[in-house]
Amino acid sequence: KAGVTQTPRYLIKTRGQQVTLSCSPISGHRSVSWYQQTPGQGLQFLFEYFSETQRNKGNFPGRFSGRQFSNSRSEMNVSTLELGDSALYLCASSPWGGDGYTFGSGTRLTVV
């Protein structure tokens, strides 16, 4: 059974640019959540999608957005990148959400 796949693994962007990260959940998992992980703040919840609808949202500015497709694959977009957006972005999937997540390896985003 394939795990959660995140692409790309590494990304370097310039301030002001935008970026799109992709996540393919485990087959059959309908809930996809995104987290930002930094040494200073730890794991912070961005948002969760379930059946193509954003079901929950963390405390991040509107520059962070996402979506989920009918096959449960999810994308996360960050517009107008700031240096502080440099982080490891983790995607996690779950059959229903709240019942334990399977995490991807993450996308390491560096903003210069």
Next chain:
Amino acid sequence: AQRVTQPEKLLSVFKGAPVELKCNYSYSGSPELFWYVQYSRQRLQLLLRHISRESIKGFTADLNKGETSFHLKKPFAQEEDSAMYYCALSGSGGSYIPTFGRGTSLIVHP
């Protein structure tokens, strides 16, 4: 607001010693609690969840609603237990925001 506190950033023990990683939570409803582990150069993975009441790799965790705690315990630590451990909380039902603690780094010395 829900909150998860792991008071120790680092826990260092010798092989064979008992281990207890502390986790305290704040949540007004009925919580679901989890422990996740991240070994060096590996992805974050679910270790155990309180409703399963199971022992994984010799680790157990008991939910104490009176003390709002969910400490992770192992009677005899092994070197391969060295990792980063995260306590996490979800509210029951579908409308929740999952919250992770800041993590405790466990180092088991030979």
